[in-house]
Amino acid sequence: MSLFHPTPDQLQMADVLHALSDPQRLCIVRSLAEDSTPRRCGSFDLDITKSTLTHHFRVLREAGVIDQREEGTARLNSLRREDLDGRFPGLLDAVLAGAPGPVSARSPVTASA
Amino acid sequence: MSLFHPTPDQLQMADVLHALSDPQRLCIVRSLAEDSTPRRCGSFDLDITKSTLTHHFRVLREAGVIDQREEGTARLNSLRREDLDGRFPGLLDAVLAGAPGPVSARSPVTASA
Numbered sequence: 308m309s310l311f312h313p314t315p316d317q318l319q320m321a322d323v324l325h326a327l328s329d330p331q332r333l334c335i336v337r338s339l340a341e342d343s344t345p346r347r348c349g350s351f352d353l354d355i356t357k358s359t360l361t362h363h364f365r366v367l368r369e370a371g372v373i374d375q376r377e378e379g380t381a382r383l384n385s386l387r388r389e390d391l392d393g394r395f396p397g398l399l400d401a402v403l404a405g406a407p408g409p410v411s412a413r414s415p416v417t418a419s420a
Numbered sequence: 421m422s423l424f425h426p427t428p429d430q431l432q433m434a435d436v437l438h439a440l441s442d443p444q445r446l447c448i449v450r451s452l453a454e455d456s457t458p459r460r461c462g463s464f465d466l467d468i469t470k471s472t473l474t475h476h477f478r479v480l481r482e483a484g485v486i487d488q489r490e491e492g493t494a495r496l497n498s499l500r501r502e503d504l505d506g507r508f509p510g511l512l513d514a515v516l517a518g519a520p521g522p523v524s525a526r527s528p529v530t531a532s533a
C-alpha cells in the first residue's frame with residue numbers, strides 16, 4: 308500500500324503551518340533542509356518514543372512537507388522543498404531562518420544529565 | 421487585570437506557526453493585515469460561536485501575533501507586524517501571500533444557502 312502524499316495543488320497553508328508548529332517537527336524539517344540525501348526515520352535520534360516519531364513523520368507527510376519512500380523495511384524521508392517553494396514562496400526559508408538548530412544524525416537533542 | 425502579551429524576544433516560531441495554523445485565525449490575521457486600524461472582536465463576523473472566537477483571539481495574542489487592548493467593554497485587536505517582522509523576517513508576508521482571502525467587516529465567510 309502506497310503512502311498518501313498530497314499533490315502540490317492540494318497543499319494547504321493551514322496544514323503546512325500546523326505541521327511546522329511543533330518544535331520536534333521543526334527540528335526534523337531543518338535537518339532535512341540541511342542535506343538533500345533522504346534519511347531514515349531512525350537516523351534523527353530525537354529523544355522521543357518511536358510511536359511519537361512515527362506520528363510526527365506522518366503529520367509532515369500528510370501536510371505535504373516531506374516525501375516518504377519505502378525502501379525495504381525502512382522509510383526514507385526528504386523535504387518537498389520544490390513543491391513548498393512553488394506553492395508558498397518564501398515560507399520555508401522564513402521558517403527555517405527563525406527555527407532552532409537542526410538535529411544532527413546520531414546526536415541527541417537533549418544532553419544527558 | 422492586563423492581558424498577557426509576550427515581549428518580542430519571547431516570541432517562539434512554533435507558537436506563532438501554531439497560532440497561524442487555523443483557517444479562521446488566518447482569516448482574522450489577514451483581515452488585520454489589510455487595515456492597521458484596531459478592530460473589535462465582534463467586527464469580524466466569522467460564522468463561529470463567541471466562545472470559539474474568543475479562543476482564537478487568545479491563541480493569537482498569547483503567541484504574540486496580535487495585540488489586544490481593552491477600551492471600555494470592547495477589545496481592540498491589531499497585528500503585531502513590526503514585532504513579527506523583526507523576529508521572523510519574511511514569515512508573515514509569506515503566510516499572508518499564501519493564505520485565503522480576508523474576512524470583510526460584517527461580511528460572513530460562509531454564504532447563507
